[in-house]
Amino acid sequence: MPRRLNAEAAEDRPERLPAPEMVRIGLREAIMAGDILPGTQLRQDEIAARFGTSRIPVREALRELAVEGIVELLPNRGAVVKAFTVEEIVEILEIRIGLETRALRLAIPNMAQEDIEAAAEILRSYDDEPRPERWSQMNWQFHSVLYRPCNMSRMLSLIERNWAQCSRVAQLQVSLAAGKENPNREHWAILEACAAGAVDKAAALLEQHIVNTQKSLSARMRRFSG
Template identity: 55%
Template structure:
């Protein structure tokens, strides 16, 4: 009897470091402006400095870190104007993805989105609302089957989410986003592409207004 070998594919060390750092930056575990020391990261990830150096170069290409002379890698800080620009990019990319996705949606896609909404409605912790919000949006974009477009959406959202995650959730609350999400899902189920895209644009523009209000209050 011939026994086939089980091949375990291990991901390259630079990818593991890159993805771990990206997640920590997006989640806020590593704050903007923080210095990323290669020796500490190498020890943390159990690797040499070479994969760490490569990971930092990749994150610099993504705009998450900046490698500065005599200081090394630093997590990039964005102004509110930068964030507002990225929210405009969200509108362009995500409305396009939704238009492509709606004709391709299966009942399983709609059921997944509905389940996420039900969990969101029952979640009392504001810090979890942002995560569930993104899960819902991703569920209705994924059926577009455009990997490059989805990758651009995910990368842009990751940048924006660092700054609006808890702040907007607390300012806006849960009820209005919940109502808009449910209406958006109904429009997706009905195949009403134009109204769904219009509602999505309005939904993201509300985040822009909340960010502007936050800047005014801080001033």
């Protein structure tokens, strides 16, 4: 188990969470951060010791993570961090189109200038960031700021869970495939449409932005497999 896997992140919240939720959040964040790699077996006794719980909440947390598609429950191996194929990542991106274009349409009428400025600040940092391993995190921060004003907690949760299905390793592959300059140019265009209240244009730009990522990823995988 990685050194960073512990209960601190889950406990650093206004109210202490139930043990299964604490374990689920801690494991999910460690997987997303790349501290637990795809294919890693998640041993219940080690996790329970790390979080100071019994194995019962660990089993419950692993079942929930399996429902989210982050963990696989395999015969004779138990829980394993899911490794995604390129086809599965493309499908996750397809799901993004449906969920996120709808969220953006609902969010734009509720956006305040502070939302636009927060998104712009993220993009300025993104422009200056040379490390590919940081791009996926900044990409998520930008998109989540845009969708938050839709004020639909279930939809936002579904969007976040869809993003979370890809581990940091898979996200890095997407970032390397798409690069930074073209995606961030597209981000600025989406933000400009949001600031202008152009709902249809912003949604169309967002859809094309995700489609372009799919194409870049597929092209990268063809190059490396050829």
